[in-house]
Amino acid sequence: MSTNVLFDVPGPKARRRSLIVSIVATVVLAVGIVLLYLTLAAPRVSANGIESPGMFDPTRWDIITDGRMWNAILVRGLLMGTLRMAAVAAVLAVLFGVLFSFARTARAKWIRIPAAVLLDFFRGMPVLLLMLFILLVFATGSYWAGVAGLAIYNGAIIGEALRSGIQSLPKGQRESGLAIGLTPVQTRLRIEFPQAFRQMLPIIIAQLVVLLKDTSLAYIIAYPELLNIGLRQLPTTYGNRYFFTFFFIVLVVYLTVNLLLSWLARIVAHRTSSGAKSSKTKGTPAPRGVDTAAMNAVMPDASGPGQT
Amino acid sequence: MDAIIENLPTFLGGFWTTLQLLLLSGAGALVLGTLVAAMRISPVSALRVFATVYTEILRNIPLTLVLFFCAFLLPYLGVEFPYFGFAVVGLTAYTSPFIAEAIRSGINGVALGQAEAARAIGLTFGQTLRLVILPQGIRMVIPPLLNVIIALTKNTSVAGAFFVVELIATSRQIINIRGDATIAILLAVAVFYLIITVPLGQVAARLERKVAVFR
Numbered sequence: 081m082s083t084n085v086l087f088d089v090p091g092p093k094a095r096r097r098s099l100i101v102s103i104v105a106t107v108v109l110a111v112g113i114v115l116l117y118l119t120l121a122a123p124r125v126s127a128n129g130i131e132s133p134g135m136f137d138p139t140r141w142d143i144i145t146d147g148r149m150w151n152a153i154l155v156r157g158l159l160m161g162t163l164r165m166a167a168v169a170a171v172l173a174v175l176f177g178v179l180f181s182f183a184r185t186a187r188a189k190w191i192r193i194p195a196a197v198l199l200d201f202f203r204g205m206p207v208l209l210l211m212l213f214i215l216l217v218f219a220t221g222s223y224w225a226g227v228a229g230l231a232i233y234n235g236a237i238i239g240e241a242l243r244s245g246i247q248s249l250p251k252g253q254r255e256s257g258l259a260i261g262l263t264p265v266q267t268r269l270r271i272e273f274p275q276a277f278r279q280m281l282p283i284i285i286a287q288l289v290v291l292l293k294d295t296s297l298a299y300i301i302a303y304p305e306l307l308n309i310g311l312r313q314l315p316t317t318y319g320n321r322y323f324f325t326f327f328f329i330v331l332v333v334y335l336t337v338n339l340l341l342s343w344l345a346r347i348v349a350h351r352t353s354s355g356a357k358s359s360k361t362k363g364t365p366a367p368r369g370v371d372t373a374a375m376n377a378v379m380p381d382a383s384g385p386g387q388t
Numbered sequence: 389m390d391a392i393i394e395n396l397p398t399f400l401g402g403f404w405t406t407l408q409l410l411l412l413s414g415a416g417a418l419v420l421g422t423l424v425a426a427m428r429i430s431p432v433s434a435l436r437v438f439a440t441v442y443t444e445i446l447r448n449i450p451l452t453l454v455l456f457f458c459a460f461l462l463p464y465l466g467v468e469f470p471y472f473g474f475a476v477v478g479l480t481a482y483t484s485p486f487i488a489e490a491i492r493s494g495i496n497g498v499a500l501g502q503a504e505a506a507r508a509i510g511l512t513f514g515q516t517l518r519l520v521i522l523p524q525g526i527r528m529v530i531p532p533l534l535n536v537i538i539a540l541t542k543n544t545s546v547a548g549a550f551f552v553v554e555l556i557a558t559s560r561q562i563i564n565i566r567g568d569a570t571i572a573i574l575l576a577v578a579v580f581y582l583i584i585t586v587p588l589g590q591v592a593a594r595l596e597r598k599v600a601v602f603r
Contacts, residue, residue, distance in 0.1 A: 098431055105434040119465060204538075204585040205578045206545035208556060213574045216563065296450035300549040307452055311460075327461060331449060338448035 120324075135324045143322050144329075153310055158333060161305030165223065166292040169230035173291060174284065176235025181242035181276075187264065202236035208297050215301050226298035234291045241283045245276030282349035289341045296334075306330060391569035392576045395562045402558030403580050409475060409544040409554060410584070414537055416480035421487025428492055431513060443485040451546050454482045459550040475547035479540065486536045494529030495521055527599050534592035541584045555580055 120135040133139055143149055183195035202210070211229035214220055220228065249272055257267030277284075299307040310330035315323045392399065427439035446454070458478035459471060469477070498521050506520040548556030559577045563570050 098433075101432045102434045105432055105438070109434065109438055124466070200586060200589070201578075201582070204542075204589065205581045206542040206556070208545045208548070209574065209578060209581065212556070212559075213571075213578075216570050216574065293448075293450045296452040297546065299452055300546070307450070307456070311456060323464075324461065327457065331453060334449050334453060335445065339444070342448060 132321065140321055140325050143318060143325055149314065149318070152314060153306070153329060153333065156304070157306035157309035158337070161303070161309060162292070162295045162337075165226050165230070165295045165298060165303070165305060166288075169227045169234070169295070170288050170291055172227065172231035173234035173238055173288070176231055177238025177242055177284070178273075180235055180239025181246065181273075182268070184239060184243045185246050185268075199236045199240055202232055203240065207233045207294055208300060211297060211301050222298060222301045222303035225301055226295065226303050229297075230291050230294055234287055234294075237287055238280075238284050241280045241287070242273075242276055245280040246272050248279070249275055278352055281352050282345065285345040285348055286342075289338060289345055292341060293334075293338060306333060389572060391562070391566040391572055395566070395573075398558055398562060399555075399576060399580065402553060402555040405472070405552065405554040405558075406541075406544050406580070407584075409472075409479060409547055409552070410537075410541050412476045413479035413483060413544075414540055416476065417483035417487050417536075417540065418533075420480060420484035422491060424484060424488035425491040425495070428488060429495060439488070443488055446482060446485045447489075451478075451482050451543055452549075454478045455546055455550045471551040475544075475550060475552045478550075479543060479547065482543070483536065483540050486539070487533065490532040490536055491525070491529050493532065494525040497528045498524045531592045531596040531599065534588055534595070538585050538588050538592070541581065541588070545581075 117136075121137075123131055123134045123137070125131045180195065180199055183191050184199060186192045186195070207229050210233055211225050214228045215222060215225035218225075246268075253271055253275065254267055257271040258264065262270065295305055296307045298305050299312075302308070304313070307330060310326050310333075311323075314326050318326075424439045424442060427435040428443070430436060455475065455478040458474040458481075462469070462474060462477075502520055502524065503516060506516040511519065544554055545556045548554050548560075553561070555577050559573050562573050566573065
């Protein structure tokens with residue numbers, strides 16, 4: 081629903097009022113931002129009387145011309161830390177998801193029910209706990225603990241999404257597959273699964289964005305990724321006066337990568353939902369005609385990055 | 389098993405902290421998220437732009453970074469809180485855009501004709517929202533909201549790395565004493581989380597099915 085249905089095309093009076101409110105709101109926001117800027121820029125005096133320069137003081141920012149710093153952030157942190165973990169975990173998560181969805185929709189009870197319990201178990205606990213468990217129990221080292229934790233958790237969520245995709249298909253798909261002489265396994269693999277996968281692609285991609293965000297949890301198990309390198313190692317090397325600078329840089333890098341990926345996810349979502357299942361709103365392609373119960377268990381809004 | 393029974397009071401203490409984190413930041417995020425959602429659909433464009441930017445930025449940075457900001461940079465800027473307070477602030481801020489999006493998608497889920505009809509009989513923006521859109525939107529919003537709360541439950545675990553002694557931090561302390569019972573201790577922590585998340589998830593799924601029939 082486009083929001084402007086909620087109110088009339090404003091007349092002169094309403095337009096003026098709206099303009100006034102708009103100006104007031106802008107001024108309030110601008111004042112807030114300026115205040116924030118001033119708070120950050122003000123030099124502060126610590127308890128023992130030493131004055132440290134404000135956050136925007138050049139002495140705090142001369143680091144941004146240092147190539148080694150960027151090398152540490154972008155290559156060691158982002159590429160070799162965060163992205164390497166995210167890429168491997170993403171591949172494994174999709175793989176697990178496919179396996180989980182097959183097990184979850186198997187005809188044999190002794191496969192289906194344990195799979196359902198296991199999926200609920202994995203989905204109901206924090207990723208961090210999974211990582212800790214793998215780290216402490218299997219002593220895998222922090223990289224594989226992070227990868228495995230992310231892969232299992234997100235695999236469970238992708239599996240649940242694929243299951244709801246398979247179950248939301250019209251019964252006729254399976255019946256006609258069987259009717260033309262395919263075995264049940266062939267029907268599942270060649271008729272049902274490809275459709276479910278395409279239908280759930282936006283959700284899967286959005287979940288992979290979540291996965292990328294969650295690699296930052298590996299910081300807690302001491303894996304050297306972007307956050308760890310940017311906010312632990314670099315301030316130790318270059319001195320704490322650059323702490324705010326590093327925080328800002330890490331923030332911008334995360335925002336750039338995630339926004340790019342979300343944007344990509346949105347394009348794919350639009351492309352796949354441009355058929356019958358197109359959504360009404362720009363930006364929130366909520367797939368229709370699917371079992372939304374399971375989908376929302378994945379995330380409230382399929383288009384953007386989710387929460388966990 | 390004896391490692392758990394011995395340390396049950398410690399576990400319960402951690403569980404209570406997790407619950408407090410959940411309740412306080414859940415309530416905070418609901419208030420903040422509703423405000424942001426209202427701004428997002430309001431006729432005032434400055435508020436709309438602000439709400440959109442707020443949502444997009446907060447949704448795209450990892451929770452760990454948000455909590456890092458709260459635990460290390462806020463004290464530096466002169467904000468004085470116990471670490472528990474910082475964690476609540478961080479979790480509230482991080483969860484609010486998801487609440488806002490859930491509410492907004494509920495409002496968007498109400499059929500277009502409803503809003504048009506409300507406008508056609510001359511209701512104002514406020515009346516349309518209050519009398520027509522929200523009563524219908526709310527029932528579609530509750531299941532996704534519950535899912536946001538479930539995610540929040542799991543997210544409270546990150547606060548354990550920022551000096552808040554909740555379940556995860558508690559388990560780490562206990563493992564330090566009883567290294568021989570690591571598996572049992574971690575499974576016990578998992579059970580504590582499942583006590584919160586599984587019932588909530590089932591309520592959400594049931595409500596969702598009800599709403600789906602209604603639609």
